[in-house]
Amino acid sequence: MDSCPSPARRAGPPRTRTLTGVTDAVRVRDLRKTYQGSPAVDGVDLDIADGEVFALLGPNGAGKTTTVEILEGFRRRDSGEVSVLGEDPQRAGRRWRYGIGLVLQNASDMADMTVAETVRHFARFYPDPRPAEEVMDLVGLTGKAGRKVRTLSGGQRRRVDVAIGVVGRPRLLFLDEPTTGFDPEARRQFWSLITTLSEQDGTTILLTTHYLDEVEALANRVAVLAAGRIRAVGTPRDLGGRDTAEATVGWIEDGEHRSTRTHKPTVVVSELAGRIGDEIPGLVVTRPSLEDVYLDLIGSVR
Amino acid sequence: MTTLTLRDPSVWDLCTARAGVELRQFFRERTAMIFTFALPVVLLTLLGSIFDKQAAVPGIPSSQLLAAGMIAGGIGSTCFVNLATSIVSDREDGTLKRLRGVPMPPIAYFAGKVVLVLVTAVAEVVLVLAVGSAFFDLPLPRDPARWATFTWIFLLGVTGCALLGTAMSSVPRSVRGAAPIVNLPFLVLQFVSGIFIVPITNLPEPLQQIGALFPLKWMAQGFRSVFLPDAAAATEPAGAWEHGRIAMVLAAWCLGGLILCLTTFRWQGRKDG
Numbered sequence: 001m002d003s004c005p006s007p008a009r010r011a012g013p014p015r016t017r018t019l020t021g022v023t024d025a026v027r028v029r030d031l032r033k034t035y036q037g038s039p040a041v042d043g044v045d046l047d048i049a050d051g052e053v054f055a056l057l058g059p060n061g062a063g064k065t066t067t068v069e070i071l072e073g074f075r076r077r078d079s080g081e082v083s084v085l086g087e088d089p090q091r092a093g094r095r096w097r098y099g100i101g102l103v104l105q106n107a108s109d110m111a112d113m114t115v116a117e118t119v120r121h122f123a124r125f126y127p128d129p130r131p132a133e134e135v136m137d138l139v140g141l142t143g144k145a146g147r148k149v150r151t152l153s154g155g156q157r158r159r160v161d162v163a164i165g166v167v168g169r170p171r172l173l174f175l176d177e178p179t180t181g182f183d184p185e186a187r188r189q190f191w192s193l194i195t196t197l198s199e200q201d202g203t204t205i206l207l208t209t210h211y212l213d214e215v216e217a218l219a220n221r222v223a224v225l226a227a228g229r230i231r232a233v234g235t236p237r238d239l240g241g242r243d244t245a246e247a248t249v250g251w252i253e254d255g256e257h258r259s260t261r262t263h264k265p266t267v268v269v270s271e272l273a274g275r276i277g278d279e280i281p282g283l284v285v286t287r288p289s290l291e292d293v294y295l296d297l298i299g300s301v302r
Numbered sequence: 303m304t305t306l307t308l309r310d311p312s313v314w315d316l317c318t319a320r321a322g323v324e325l326r327q328f329f330r331e332r333t334a335m336i337f338t339f340a341l342p343v344v345l346l347t348l349l350g351s352i353f354d355k356q357a358a359v360p361g362i363p364s365s366q367l368l369a370a371g372m373i374a375g376g377i378g379s380t381c382f383v384n385l386a387t388s389i390v391s392d393r394e395d396g397t398l399k400r401l402r403g404v405p406m407p408p409i410a411y412f413a414g415k416v417v418l419v420l421v422t423a424v425a426e427v428v429l430v431l432a433v434g435s436a437f438f439d440l441p442l443p444r445d446p447a448r449w450a451t452f453t454w455i456f457l458l459g460v461t462g463c464a465l466l467g468t469a470m471s472s473v474p475r476s477v478r479g480a481a482p483i484v485n486l487p488f489l490v491l492q493f494v495s496g497i498f499i500v501p502i503t504n505l506p507e508p509l510q511q512i513g514a515l516f517p518l519k520w521m522a523q524g525f526r527s528v529f530l531p532d533a534a535a536a537t538e539p540a541g542a543w544e545h546g547r548i549a550m551v552l553a554a555w556c557l558g559g560l561i562l563c564l565t566t567f568r569w570q571g572r573k574d575g
């Protein structure tokens with residue numbers, strides 16, 4: 001049996017490097033998938049760099065799960081090019097899976113096993129797994145190690161899925177709506193887990209979500225998917241031209257709320273300061289929120 | 303600097319890992335487990351109380367034919383019904399999808415099922431034999447040749463039933479649908495195979511002929527040949543144990559079942575495409 005020397009304690013196939021030293025963990029060109037004549041994924045292009053946290057945002061039925069499951073090797077595409085960790089998921093073998101971690105959307109398996117048994121079981125499939133205790137600690141399930149998975153709450157059950165996803169030290173982690181059903185505290189814990197994986201281990205992460213705050217907290221880049229097409233890609237800060245969009249300046253003058261839209265808020269504010277005096281009552285300067293941009297982007301296709 | 307060499311987990315290790323999970327899940331799901339094991343035993347006790355009073359051939363009560371045949375029924379229940387439902391449930395609860403998403407050689411999943419099927423079938427046989435010999439004086443043979451016969455019939459029967467159960471698992475759409483879809487044909491099959499009515503020659507001719515197409519009748523006949531005195535062969539339709547024919551029919555079903563499995567097995571449910 002083959003063995004691969006791995007000074008960095010990382011499993012998986014060797015990284016293919018381009019001349020500049022930058023590799024794409026995921027590269028998709030013109031991906032298409034049709035169900036019963038209606039396109040679920042309709043010409044998607046994606047590039048996710050090694051080490052990036054990438055969010056796929058979109059309404060119900062946008063094609064997020066379909067796209068992600070094609071990348072994971074579960075569904076066959078109708079056409080297009082897909083490369084995940086340098087291989088075509090439709091053809092890749094068992095070794096390729098060493099580098100991939102999955103958190104699927106609805107799973108209720110291992111119901112009669114305990115949390116610890118479940119994590120240990122899945123650790124056995126990998127050449128260099130994380131210790132089970134470390135993983136349970138990472139996802140906040142240490143106190144539940146001896147509990148049957150069946151008896152866990154929805155959010156706790158989801159953490160088991162995350163534990164299975166990260167136990168093999170994946171280079172690339174797919175998460176399909178990982179925080180659905182989490183309480184606010186669990187969500188924060190999950191965010192810090194993702195940050196840890198990304199910063200300490202350099203794990204590339206592709207997650208789908210409906211939560212805009214999650215995107216702002218986690219993602220280096222985000223793509224908005226609607227009706228099977230990418231509507232915009234960018235950092236959460238500049239998505240859809242958000243950073244350069246018209247700002248709204250609001251203030252109170254003569255006991256009345258006033259506002260104006262402008263590309264030069266600084267000019268407006270200094271002019272106001274000159275007119276009103278040094279403290280402008282009720283001053284606010286806002287740019288479109290991520291939510292505004294998002295609703296705008298998906299609104300145009302509804 | 304020391305170089306760390308990482309080995310692929312061995313296929314054998316993964317097979318045993320899967321077997322461990324299968325067994326623990328089965329024995330922890332109490333109600334299903336009790337139902338699987340109890341059904342043949344309950345049927346044997348109830349029907350046995352009727353057939354106890356009838357003699358198949360002089361000196362051999364029909365209840366002994368029943369007990370020997372019920373071993374085949376028990377194998378059908380653990381290997382066919384139980385395996386088919388467990389695979390349907392694996393498909394529905396995401397087990398199969400999860401396993402396809404981790405670096406598992408597919409053989410490990412099936413190895414786990416094989417171990418589950420063997421362990422439950424052996425337990426079932428022991429249970430039926432215990433009840434049969436305790437309440438119905440089923441004689442346990444001392445002749446090693448008879449145990450050799452038992453072994454090959456058991457192995458061929460378990461293999462055939464398990465392959466057919468695996469193939470059957472592709473039919474139901476959900477676990478809820480699986481119970482009737484798998485149990486009803488099995489109930490009818492047991493009836494026409496002479497598991498409930500002994501001797502089998504009491505069944506109408508056409509039913510006997512239908513039963514003879516399937517492996518269950520031949521397994522039951524084989525087990526009767528192991529546990530009953532040779533005089534009881536007179537109660538079989540052919541008036542003989544027909545070992546050669548039993549082996550041929552069971553082997554043919556193993557082959558057919560294997561082909562069915564290879565052509566119909568699905569890792570995914572109908573809704574994931």
Ligand SMILES: Nc1ncnc2c1ncn2[C@@H]1O[C@H](COP(=O)(O)OP(=O)(O)OP(=O)(O)O)[C@@H](O)[C@H]1O
Pocket residue numbers: 035036039040058059060061062063064065066067572573574575
């Ligand atoms: N197996 C399937 N068979 C038929 N249609 C499908 C199948 N899977 C997905 N679709 C359709 O493809 C479209 C995209 O579905 P998909 O599950 O990818 O959306 P999603 O973005 O993940 O939605 P959600 O946010 O609700 O999870 C939907 O219109 C859906 O009905």
Ligand SMILES: [Mg+2]
Pocket residue numbers: 064065066105176
């Ligand atoms: Mg989805």
